Amino acid sequence: MTSLLETEDETMLRDAARGFLADAAPVANLRANRDQGRPFDTALWREMAQMGWAGVLVPEAQGGADMGQRAAGILAEEMGRTLAASPFISSAVIAATTLRAAAGQHSADALAAIAQGDLLYAIALDEGRKHAPLNTTLAAEKSGNGFRLSGTKAFVADGGCADRVLVLARTAGGPGEAAGLTLFDIPADRAGLSKTARATVDSRDHAQMVFDGVEATGDEVLGTLDDGWALLSRGVQAGQAAVAAELLGVAGGAYGMTVGYLKERKQFDRTIGSFQALQHRAAHLWAEIEVTASAIANAGRVLDATPAEAGLAVSLAKARAAQTVDLAVREGVQMHGGIGMTDAYDIGFYMKRARVGTEWLGDYGYHAAQVAAARGF
Amino acid sequence: MPDTAALDAFRTEIADWITSACPPALRGRPISEDRIVWGGRKWQFQDDDQKTWMQAAIARGMTAPRWPVEYGGAGLSRAEEKIYREELERLQAPPPLESFGLWMLGPALLEFGTHAQKLAHLLPVTRGEIRWCQGYSEPGAGSDLANVQTRAEDMGDHWLVNGQKIWTSYADRADWIFALVRTDRDAPKHKGISFMLIDMNSPGVTTRPIQLISGKSPFCETFFDNVKVPKSYGEDNPSVVGQVNRGWDIAKYLLTHEREMIGGGARGLLGGRSLGQFLGDLDGALDNPVTRAEAMRIEVNALAFAMTMERYKDQAEAGRGVGNASAMLKYYGTELNKERYELLMSAAGSEAVEWDGPHGSLAPEWLRTKANSIEGGTSEVMLDIIAKRVLELPNS
Numbered sequence: 001m002t003s004l005l006e007t008e009d010e011t012m013l014r015d016a017a018r019g020f021l022a023d024a025a026p027v028a029n030l031r032a033n034r035d036q037g038r039p040f041d042t043a044l045w046r047e048m049a050q051m052g053w054a055g056v057l058v059p060e061a062q063g064g065a066d067m068g069q070r071a072a073g074i075l076a077e078e079m080g081r082t083l084a085a086s087p088f089i090s091s092a093v094i095a096a097t098t099l100r101a102a103a104g105q106h107s108a109d110a111l112a113a114i115a116q117g118d119l120l121y122a123i124a125l126d127e128g129r130k131h132a133p134l135n136t137t138l139a140a141e142k143s144g145n146g147f148r149l150s151g152t153k154a155f156v157a158d159g160g161c162a163d164r165v166l167v168l169a170r171t172a173g174g175p176g177e178a179a180g181l182t183l184f185d186i187p188a189d190r191a192g193l194s195k196t197a198r199a200t201v202d203s204r205d206h207a208q209m210v211f212d213g214v215e216a217t218g219d220e221v222l223g224t225l226d227d228g229w230a231l232l233s234r235g236v237q238a239g240q241a242a243v244a245a246e247l248l249g250v251a252g253g254a255y256g257m258t259v260g261y262l263k264e265r266k267q268f269d270r271t272i273g274s275f276q277a278l279q280h281r282a283a284h285l286w287a288e289i290e291v292t293a294s295a296i297a298n299a300g301r302v303l304d305a306t307p308a309e310a311g312l313a314v315s316l317a318k319a320r321a322a323q324t325v326d327l328a329v330r331e332g333v334q335m336h337g338g339i340g341m342t343d344a345y346d347i348g349f350y351m352k353r354a355r356v357g358t359e360w361l362g363d364y365g366y367h368a369a370q371v372a373a374a375r376g377f
Numbered sequence: 378m379p380d381t382a383a384l385d386a387f388r389t390e391i392a393d394w395i396t397s398a399c400p401p402a403l404r405g406r407p408i409s410e411d412r413i414v415w416g417g418r419k420w421q422f423q424d425d426d427q428k429t430w431m432q433a434a435i436a437r438g439m440t441a442p443r444w445p446v447e448y449g450g451a452g453l454s455r456a457e458e459k460i461y462r463e464e465l466e467r468l469q470a471p472p473p474l475e476s477f478g479l480w481m482l483g484p485a486l487l488e489f490g491t492h493a494q495k496l497a498h499l500l501p502v503t504r505g506e507i508r509w510c511q512g513y514s515e516p517g518a519g520s521d522l523a524n525v526q527t528r529a530e531d532m533g534d535h536w537l538v539n540g541q542k543i544w545t546s547y548a549d550r551a552d553w554i555f556a557l558v559r560t561d562r563d564a565p566k567h568k569g570i571s572f573m574l575i576d577m578n579s580p581g582v583t584t585r586p587i588q589l590i591s592g593k594s595p596f597c598e599t600f601f602d603n604v605k606v607p608k609s610y611g612e613d614n615p616s617v618v619g620q621v622n623r624g625w626d627i628a629k630y631l632l633t634h635e636r637e638m639i640g641g642g643a644r645g646l647l648g649g650r651s652l653g654q655f656l657g658d659l660d661g662a663l664d665n666p667v668t669r670a671e672a673m674r675i676e677v678n679a680l681a682f683a684m685t686m687e688r689y690k691d692q693a694e695a696g697r698g699v700g701n702a703s704a705m706l707k708y709y710g711t712e713l714n715k716e717r718y719e720l721l722m723s724a725a726g727s728e729a730v731e732w733d734g735p736h737g738s739l740a741p742e743w744l745r746t747k748a749n750s751i752e753g754g755t756s757e758v759m760l761d762i763i764a765k766r767v768l769e770l771p772n773s
Binding site: 259262271280286287290291293372377 | 674685691763768770
């Protein structure tokens with residue numbers, strides 16, 4: 001097992017990202033997005049792209065920085081720390097990882113555009129209230145030389161702004177089966193595809209997508225017919241690791257705010273951080289964050305070294321992240337007291353993003369079950 | 378970066394050695410406290426296989442893999458030692474020798490001792506000839522360890538030691554004790570403590586085992602009644618390690634080791650099986666949704682915690698000390714271990730409540746885990762350390 005310690009390059013990347021985001025994308029940026037009704041700050045995304053973040057997983061031949069999954073996780077974590085809203089995970093992580101695994105000219109062109117920050121993807125995957133990729137029922141029926149897609153995707157992150165959509169559809173088989181799933185890569189403005197924004201608590205871009213006889217050509221099949229999950233699952237795993245990393249950052253941000261508050265708030269003529277009841281809870285939260293940080297680092301390492309065997313590591317990371325961020329935001333609001341309930345104060349934003357991020361691509365229950373299966377339960 | 382090819386070759390070599398040197402009868406047995414090889418003058422092997430395995434390990438320095446060869450170790454790197462531990466676990470071979478000398482005295486002497494002290498005391502430890510115990514806690518010095526009252530008076534050529542220690546692990550079976558004693562009663566409590574090495578055969582030393590809720594007596598009370606401790610055991614080999622009155626520095630250093638060790642106790646149990654595999658062998662246990670959910674939660678936490686142990690060790694190895702964060706390892710590992718045993722007891726139901734039932738010593742082990750979060754600093758003290766030293770929250 002390779003070391004989970006950060007390399008010098010990784011520490012430099014983290015420091016640079018943290019410094020940049022603290023200035024350019026504090027929580028005030030998310031608040032402004034919400035108040036102005038925009039899902040993310042396009043100028044901010046352009047700056048991220050210029051720093052190479054959009055191309056973090058894109059090969060150098062396509063103009064990317066090709067820094068690997070651990071580096072992508074570090075970026076996601078730092079974005080989580082300030083709740084920086086961006087299409088990073090959908091486009092730069094999931095779509096990039098999937099397209100890279102798919103190879104071919106279309107993928108190369110798309111990767112080049114992703115790295116520039118010019119092309120945004122959304123992943124149209126889950127159809128029900130919980131993450132269940134194999135239960136995909138959205139139908140892709142043969143039609144001439146191509147296909148017609150019909151069905152509904154319930155919860156598509158970054159779906160409102162996406163230029164293109166990776167949509168998982170069923171061409172054969174039934175619910176629960178990986179065989180018979182086919183992955184399509186189509187423009188988001190294709191006729192018959194309608195998007196309805198979902199006003200989620202985290203003030204970010206989520207949409208319901210309805211496919212009403214949407215036409216797709218045979219060339220728009222990514223990977224192999226009936227075997228699309230083998231391809232998309234690579235991207236989804238990378239996405240799960242990145243969301244887990246983001247949630248670790250959300251937990252760290254909430255923890256930092258909360259400990260800061262404990263050190264300044266006075267009641268009974270004392271700083272409330274001097275109360276042992278609160279000290280022990282804060283110390284326990286720090287311990288949970290430390291342990292989760294190991295699982296996050298491990299997932300990145302395994303994805304870089306042996307991506308075909310990353311299932312356990314990724315699910316461990318997401319399961320831990322879900323539990324830890326939940327604790328962090330609940331303790332955060334409680335320890336802030338009344339002010340924690342106000343919209344004017346930032347801690348509530350952490351709670352809301354934590355809840356949405358926990359659901360995205362599988363919650364604790366989903367991933368704990370994956371860990372159990374991998375560990376012989 | 379480590380040389381991967383060399384490490385792969387080392388893995389093959391060490392696995393071959395374990396396979397040939399560790400008698401097959403020792404391998405694949407569930408790891409239990411009863412089967413630990415402790416060594417020392419009062420120690421008797423349970424069978425010849427234990428002796429064969431220990432002697433093979435001694436010959437190769439593998440009872441103390443990381444110690445320098447001149448002090449009886451094998452001089453392995455951290456990466457090699459990690460591979461050795463992984464291969465022991467994979468091949469289900471028990472550690473050839475365990476002792477407080479290896480865990481605690483060694484790290485203290487290697488860091489603070491003179492060359493002569495190391496030669497005199499470490500070689501017999503690596504050979505399983507001398508067994509050490511740790512004399513830290515006292516009736517009035519538990520969580521408040523620096524309040525030790527056992528005093529050592531300077532009598533010129535020797536120290537005169539009087540007082541009482543408590544919770545001295547296996548003192549009745551140990552040959553020597555490393556103890557915290559007060560050598561300056563006028564100094565502030567942290568400044569007047571020395572780290573002293575005392576022969577348990579000295580006149581005036583007596584021990585009395587304490588029976589615990591587990592039915593066992595791993596801990597003793599140890600009494601010092603006018604015990605004469607020579608100032609020196611030979612040239613450049615004083616009985617006090619480091620400077621007189623600076624023993625608290627060594628105690629703190631060792632507590633870090635102890636905390637990592639106790640925290641790490643959550644790993645490697647269940648005879649190398651995962652929790653799920655262990656529970657899977659209990660017919661129907663995992664069909665209960667509550668048991669299953671709890672098992673999944675503990676497995677997730679245990680895997681992530683094991684990674685954290687490795688990360689912290691790597692960090693210490695890289696010269697970026699772990700420091701007070703070791704309190705976290707101790708807190709987290711022991712609480713996790715208690716949860717794990719609660720689950721095992723619940724899953725095994727009525728089969729688990731016999732002292733020696735179908736699951737061996739599960740019941741006494743379960744009771745023993747309750748001490749994990751008390752010994753070496755309670756969970757509450759660990760949380761205090763994290764809150765004050767890591768989070769830098771104000772004093773109450």
